[in-house]
Amino acid sequence: MINVAILGYGVIGSGTYKVITQNQDIVKGNAGDAVQVKAVLDLREFPGSPVEDILTHDFNDILNDDEIDIVVEVMGGTGAAYKFVKASLEAGKSVVTSNKALVAAYGPELIRIAREKNINFMFEASVGGGIPIIRPLISCITADEILEITGILNGTTNFILTDMYEEGSEFEPVLKQAQANGFAEADPTADIEGHDACRKIAILTALAEGQFVDFEDIPCRGITGISAEDIAYAKALGKKIKLLASTRYSGGNIYSEVSPCMIDSSNPLYAVDGVMNAVLVKGNMLGDIMFYGAGAGSLPTASAVVSDIVACCRHMHENIPVRMDPEKLTVHDPAELKDRYFIRVSADADIASKVPCECEITIPDAEGEKAVITKAIAGAELKDLEGIISCIKVR
Numbered sequence: 198m199i200n201v202a203i204l205g206y207g208v209i210g211s212g213t214y215k216v217i218t219q220n221q222d223i224v225k226g227n228a229g230d231a232v233q234v235k236a237v238l239d240l241r242e243f244p245g246s247p248v249e250d251i252l253t254h255d256f257n258d259i260l261n262d263d264e265i266d267i268v269v270e271v272m273g274g275t276g277a278a279y280k281f282v283k284a285s286l287e288a289g290k291s292v293v294t295s296n297k298a299l300v301a302a303y304g305p306e307l308i309r310i311a312r313e314k315n316i317n318f319m320f321e322a323s324v325g326g327g328i329p330i331i332r333p334l335i336s337c338i339t340a341d342e343i344l345e346i347t348g349i350l351n352g353t354t355n356f357i358l359t360d361m362y363e364e365g366s367e368f369e370p371v372l373k374q375a376q377a378n379g380f381a382e383a384d385p386t387a388d389i390e391g392h393d394a395c396r397k398i399a400i401l402t403a404l405a406e407g408q409f410v411d412f413e414d415i416p417c418r419g420i421t422g423i424s425a426e427d428i429a430y431a432k433a434l435g436k437k438i439k440l441l442a443s444t445r446y447s448g449g450n451i452y453s454e455v456s457p458c459m460i461d462s463s464n465p466l467y468a469v470d471g472v473m474n475a476v477l478v479k480g481n482m483l484g485d486i487m488f489y490g491a492g493a494g495s496l497p498t499a500s501a502v503v504s505d506i507v508a509c510c511r512h513m514h515e516n517i518p519v520r521m522d523p524e525k526l527t528v529h530d531p532a533e534l535k536d537r538y539f540i541r542v543s544a545d546a547d548i549a550s551k552v553p554c555e556c557e558i559t560i561p562d563a564e565g566e567k568a569v570i571t572k573a574i575a576g577a578e579l580k581d582l583e584g585i586i587s588c589i590k591v592r
């Protein structure tokens with residue numbers, strides 16, 4: 198019997214309990230031993246729930262219980278979560294987490310402690326919810342030079358943008374729906390301003406490079422500035438607006454960003470709608486591959502958490518190597534790269550004389566203005582343009 202403790206009985210914690218209990222035979226078969234939840238830590242009470250009798254409010258009950266082999270941290274944040282995860286690893290317990298903020302901030306240190314203790318620190322659910330992407334990056338795509346990683350990595354914003362596109366909805370009510378569905382972060386600022394996706398692309402880039410990436414070095418723009426008119430233009434141009442988290446490699450440099458982008462149907466990410474996430478990876482031998490699935494939600498995320506528990510069971514006193522050296526990787530600003538841009542200006546603006554444009558469009562939903570798509574230009578060329586109503590990268 199392998200005993201697990203769950204820190205946090207919220208959306209993912211309760212999902213983890215459900216996956217372990219409902220799929221116990223499958224989990225046992227894959228883990229090589231039965232897995233049971235021995236304790237759940239939460240400040241709240243859950244009368245009448247299945248964890249009522251194993252609930253504790255004191256982390257020390259878990260830390261000092263030698264029968265608990267694996268700690269699952271699904272509390273979120275970097276305060277108590279960091280303290281509890283570090284203490285668990287130092288006590289020789291493997292840790293599984295879905296907490297991207299924790300991995301993005303403390304990944305190298307926690308990975309090192311796990312290596313020194315010959316146990317595991319696993320975080321598949323921290324990026325892309327239920328989509329296997331961490332394990333493929335670490336264990337499968339190991340023969341390629343990675344040329345690009347671009348993903349739709351936030352379910353909440355993709356849900357909002359999809360609804361705005363399909364239903365013509367306003368931003369606020371769709372955000373409320375995402376919160377009610379349990380996708381959005383407790384503070385949805387992290388979703389809508391792109392911070393959540395930023396931490397996720399930092400983690401993926403760090404794993405691809407084997408070196409720490411500071412998410413604060415990554416230019417990050419969310420979707421709060423996207424209007425119904427921007428969406429109407431995108432539709433008229435046969436495109437959609439998606440919040441892309443992207444790392445590109447060019448001229449020996451690494452360029453990362455989070456930004457709303459217009460993409461057309463030739464881009465594999467075009468069809469990724471609603472709460473779904475996807476990650477497109479380009480390898481120099483492999484070509485393009487895409488990982489697609491539910492990027493948020495209780496059971497899909499819990500499925501990834503329990504897969505990590507199974508991996509810990511299979512490698513109980515054996516560290517699975519993960520490279521994330523602590524020295525910070527230099528990440529460049531993609532404004533240095535040449536990209537096309539969608540730009541809205543007033544109808545009488547002479548934008549074509551200032552930047553090279555490949556097309557101009559007007560739509561009935563936006564009177565008194567027009568939009569252009571530029572040819573590929575460096576972002577710096579946009580700095581001195583005046584009277585821009587909105588500007589969105591075209592990928």
Ligand code: HSE
Nearest residue numbers: 351352353380382493
């Ligand atoms: N708030 C996140 C999202 C949850 O919407 O994708 C999964 O990380």
